[in-house]
Structure formats: C-alpha cells, structure tokens
Amino acid sequence: MSHHIVEVKNLSHIYPDGTAALFDVSFRITHGESVAIIGANGAGKSTLLLHLNGCLSATSGEIRIGDTRLTAGTLPDIRRTVGMVFQDPDDQLFMPTVFEDVAFGPCNLGLSGMDVEQRVSDALERVGAAHLREKPPYHLSGGEKKRVAIATVLSMMPDILVMDEPTSGLDPFARRQLIGLMRDFQHTRIITSHDLDMVYEVCDRTIILKRGMVAADGSTGDLFENGELLKECQLERPLSLQGCPECAARIRSCGTAKC
Amino acid sequence: MASLQQAVLDLKNLDLLANGNSPIHRLDARAKVLVSFVFIICVVSCDRYEVAALFPFCVFPVVMISLSDLPPLFIIRKIALICPFVLAVGILNPVFDREILMQLGPLGISGGWMSFASILIRSTLTVGTACILVGVTGFTAVCQALERLGVPQIFAVQLLFLYRYIFVLTEESDRASRSRALRSCGKSGKGIRSFGSLTGHLLLRTWQRAERIHIAMLSRGFRGEFRSPKTSRFGTPDLVFVLGWTVYFAIIRSFDIPRSIGALLTGGGL
Numbered sequence: 001m002s003h004h005i006v007e008v009k010n011l012s013h014i015y016p017d018g019t020a021a022l023f024d025v026s027f028r029i030t031h032g033e034s035v036a037i038i039g040a041n042g043a044g045k046s047t048l049l050l051h052l053n054g055c056l057s058a059t060s061g062e063i064r065i066g067d068t069r070l071t072a073g074t075l076p077d078i079r080r081t082v083g084m085v086f087q088d089p090d091d092q093l094f095m096p097t098v099f100e101d102v103a104f105g106p107c108n109l110g111l112s113g114m115d116v117e118q119r120v121s122d123a124l125e126r127v128g129a130a131h132l133r134e135k136p137p138y139h140l141s142g143g144e145k146k147r148v149a150i151a152t153v154l155s156m157m158p159d160i161l162v163m164d165e166p167t168s169g170l171d172p173f174a175r176r177q178l179i180g181l182m183r184d185f186q187h188t189r190i191i192t193s194h195d196l197d198m199v200y201e202v203c204d205r206t207i208i209l210k211r212g213m214v215a216a217d218g219s220t221g222d223l224f225e226n227g228e229l230l231k232e233c234q235l236e237r238p239l240s241l242q243g244c245p246e247c248a249a250r251i252r253s254c255g256t257a258k259c
Numbered sequence: 260m261a262s263l264q265q266a267v268l269d270l271k272n273l274d275l276l277a278n279g280n281s282p283i284h285r286l287d288a289r290a291k292v293l294v295s296f297v298f299i300i301c302v303v304s305c306d307r308y309e310v311a312a313l314f315p316f317c318v319f320p321v322v323m324i325s326l327s328d329l330p331p332l333f334i335i336r337k338i339a340l341i342c343p344f345v346l347a348v349g350i351l352n353p354v355f356d357r358e359i360l361m362q363l364g365p366l367g368i369s370g371g372w373m374s375f376a377s378i379l380i381r382s383t384l385t386v387g388t389a390c391i392l393v394g395v396t397g398f399t400a401v402c403q404a405l406e407r408l409g410v411p412q413i414f415a416v417q418l419l420f421l422y423r424y425i426f427v428l429t430e431e432s433d434r435a436s437r438s439r440a441l442r443s444c445g446k447s448g449k450g451i452r453s454f455g456s457l458t459g460h461l462l463l464r465t466w467q468r469a470e471r472i473h474i475a476m477l478s479r480g481f482r483g484e485f486r487s488p489k490t491s492r493f494g495t496p497d498l499v500f501v502l503g504w505t506v507y508f509a510i511i512r513s514f515d516i517p518r519s520i521g522a523l524l525t526g527g528g529l
Contacts, residue, residue: 105480
C-alpha cells in the first residue's frame with residue numbers, strides 16, 4: 001500500500017453561495033511525481049487544493065490518498081499524509097516562536113520530548129533555517145517565513161507536499177533558494193502557481209484548470225509549447241521559453257541575430 | 260499612524276529584551292509572574308492617602324532593572340506613556356478633597372493632593388513592574404506561565420494569538436490607512452463614512468484570516484488542544500525568589516517602615 005498516490009475522481013464543488021468552482025475534475029498523481037496545477041485567477045486551483053486534505057468537502061465525487069478514501073473518519077490520517085503549505089506564511093506561522101510552530105504538528109501527532117526535538121531540528125535543517133528556531137515569526141523576512149512554513153509541514157513527515165503559490169512575494173534570491181529546495185524533495189509534490197518559469201523547472205507534469213474543469217493534463221514541456229491552449233486558458237508561455245525579444249527583432253529585420 | 264507604528268516597534272523591542280541572559284532572565288516565568296502579581300496586589304491595596312509607605316516598594320523595580328540589565332530610560336519612557344491617563348484620573352482630587360491632612364512647615368497639604376500623589380506613584384510602580392516583567396520574561400512566556408498557573412487555556416491562547424497577530428493587523432491597517440490618506444489629497448477623505456468602511460473591511464479581512472489560520476491549524480492535526488513542546492522546571496532559585504520577595508512585600512505592606520524610621524529619628528510615638 002502506498003500513501004503517495006493522489007486520486008481525484010469526478011470531483012465537483014459548489015460553494016454555499018451557489019458559485020460552482022469545480023466540475024467533474026479527475027486525475028491520478030503517482031508516487032514521487034511533481035505536478036503543477038495552473039490556471040487563470042478563479043480557475044479553481046485553491047478550491048481544488050483545499051479538497052486534498054479535507055479542508056473543503058466535495059459536493060460530489062471522491063478523493064483517495066493511497067488506498068484511503070477521504071472521509072470524516074479518515075481525516076486525521078489524511079492530514080498527516082498530505083502536508084499543506086499555504087500561500088501566506090503569516091497564516092501558517094501562528095505560534096510564538098519558530099520552534100513551537102514547527103513542533104505544533106508533531107505535538108498534535110502525540111509525540112513528545114526528544115522525538116519532537118529531533119523532528120523540529122531535522123525539518124529546520126532541511127530548509128536551512130536551523131538558526132531561526134528561537135525567533136518569533138514576525139521577525140523573519142518573507143523568504144525565511146516561507147522556508148519555515150515548509151518546515152512546519154515537513155516535521156509531520158508527510159508523504160505528499162501540497163504548496164499554494166510557493167514563490168509569490170519572494171525576491172529572486174529567496175525564490176531561487178526555494179526552487180532548489182523543492183527540486184530536492186522526494187515527496188509527491190502538488191504545486192499551484194502563476195510563476196510558470198518555476199513550474200517549468202520543478203514540475204514534470206502540469207494540469208491546467210479552466211473555469212473549474214481540467215483543460216489539459218500532460219507533460220509540462222508539451223503543454224508550454226502549445227501556445228493556442230495557453231492563450232485559451234488565459235496563460236502565457238514561461239519567459240524562459242519565449243526567447244530573447246531583442247534577438248527576435250534582429251532576426252526579423254536582417255535575418256540573423258548578429259547584425 | 261506614526262504613533263501606532265512606534266507603539267508596535269516598542270512592543271517588539273520590549274520583547275527582544277527578554278532574550279537577555281541575566282540571573283533574572285533565567286528564572287522560571289511562573290516565579291516572575293507570581294512575584295509581580297503579589298507586588299501589584301500589595302501596591303494597589305494601600306490606603307488612598309498613602310504616599311510614604313509606598314516608597315519601600317520602589318526597591319523591587321530598582322533591583323529587577325539593575326540585576327537584569329534592562330535599559331532604565333526605556334522603561335521610564337513606557338511608564339511616561341500612561342501619565343496622561345493617570346493625570347486624567349487624579350487631577351480633580353485636589354479640587355474636591357481640600358481637607359488638610361499633612362502640615363509641611365507652613366504649607367498644609369490637602370487630602371486631594373495626597374491621593375493624587377498616591378495614584379501617580381502606584382501607577383508608576385505597577386505599570387513599571389508589568390513592563391519589567393515582559394522585558395525579563397517575554398510576553399509569550401508570560402502567557403504560557405499564566406496557563407501553567409491555572410488560567411484557563413482559552414484565555415492564555417487568546418492572549419498569545421492577540422500578540423502574534425497584532426503585528427500583522429497593524430501593518431494591514433497601516434497600509435489601508437495610508438492608501439486612504441494618499442487619495443484624500445490632504446482633506447478629510449469623505450470623513451467618517453470612508454473611515455467606517457475602511458474599519459469594516461479590516462474586520463472582514465481579519466475574519467477571513469482567522470478562517471485561514473484555523474484551516475492551517477486543522478491541516479497540522481489540531482483537535483482543540485494546545486500542546487506546548489517546552490517544559491521548564493520550577494527550581495530552588497525560583498522558590499527563593501518567590502518566597503524572598505513575598506515576605507518582603509508582606510512586611511512593608513503590614514508595617515509602615517518610613518513612618519517607623521521617622522518616629523525613631525524624631526523620638527515621636529509610632
């Protein structure tokens with residue numbers, strides 16, 4: 001039995017105010033895959049993510065994590081398996097110090113003493129934030145907060161990492177550090193983002209959502225080559241795939257990039 | 260808004276002082292909370308005309324500041340912040356209470372002035388002690404100590420959350436208010452109406468944030484009970500600290516030592 005598989009079957013969600021956010025979404029993510037879920041604003045990305053660890057319940061359809069179907073009874077186990085990193089680290093870091101924040105999950109799992117200490121040290125070490133352990137969260141920079149937020153989830157030893165907009169609001173250096181970190185993880189990873197260059201570097205597979213439905217599901221490279229599809233879904237090819245605008249203009253005017 | 264920012268910065272600075280490593284810093288937070296609590300009870304329970312009997316209480320903050328290396332000027336500035344409120348409470352006492360209680364040479368001092376001075380000294384002592392407590396313990400540790408001393412967890416956790424998010428909320432309100440000011444072109448910016456709407460939006464955003472935090476907590480296995488990973492031991496130095504100060508406070512509260520010394524020097528009766 002593997003906990004690393006995420007299977008979503010015919011998932012639909014309608015908010016209480018009548019807004020239909022997801023229609024008949026289905027996909028299967030297997031062990032160790034790194035998958036991006038992208039789409040325009042309001043395409044249903046965040047709603048989908050909130051279903052993956054039971055923060056929202058489906059109007060119809062089902063979700064399976066490994067062999068376990070997501071129900072009220074299996075929630076505690078699912079929440080240990082699926083680690084969720086939220087977009088705004090200020091929502092995730094609510095304890096007085098970094099240490100206590102990273103220890104929050106392990107303590108709720110019933111661990112104590114040295115076990116908690118070990119998990120906290122390992123998780124902070126993993127994200128390069130061991131020196132921040134006694135600091136209060138409001139004294140951290142944006143990049144530090146993001147890395148600590150990831151550590152708070154790693155300390156629960158999840159099999160699947162779900163990250164909502166991990167690189168938003170980061171400076172280029174912190175973004176680069178985070179990309180390196182995400183590439184190193186061996187977990188099954190599900191990432192939503194508008195940072196398509198990051199997606200191109202980190203995720204082998206991409207699912208594109210359009211108005212709550214799956215518009216495409218395939219290899220990231222293939223999907224990003226399909227300009228028509230991207231335009232239809234209000235997306236753009238990543239900058240790293242767009243080529244140099246200056247060279248393109250030169251080629252147009254004199255047939256070579258060197259003139 | 261500058262004053263709000265300054266207040267939040269001061270709060271951060273006060274909390275940073277708690278990272279010190281003096282003998283007082285190393286004491287268990289519960290010991291410091293208990294002693295401060297007893298101190299405050301003793302000070303506020305003094306008679307309203309009492310002035311001289313309050314002076315022996317000054318020993319406590321002075322000893323705490325000197326042993327813990329807190330910057331005295333910083334603490335004095337914090338105390339000065341509440342002076343306007345104290346003045347507002349006590350300023351009418353000399354007007355209404357004109358009965359002469361003390362003769363200082365030819366100068367008769369009325370009960371009103373005595374009670375005004377007493378309010379001033381008592382508030383200085385109590386507010387100063389609260390600042391010193393946070394400065395040598397940290398707000399978070401104070402909350403955790405309260406919980407371990409038997410305060411219901413829900414209150415302690417409320418205080419912790421308040422402290423954690425006060426920084427986020429002041430930044431948010433600061434941004435909203437700045438954007439309003441920039442578009443008001445130096446005028447009142449539709450006055451109270453736009454201000455009301457701004458406050459309403461802040462409240463709604465706070466609500467949404469609370470929901471997101473709750474989801475983040477549930478995602479990490481929260482089931483209604485906070486379990487702290489930190490444990491601390493109430494050792495002999497803590498016991499000595501609590502007993503020593505409690506006995507001292509009990510003595511100076513029960514006996515008017517300045518009056519006894521005065522009587523001894525002037526040869527008068529006690």
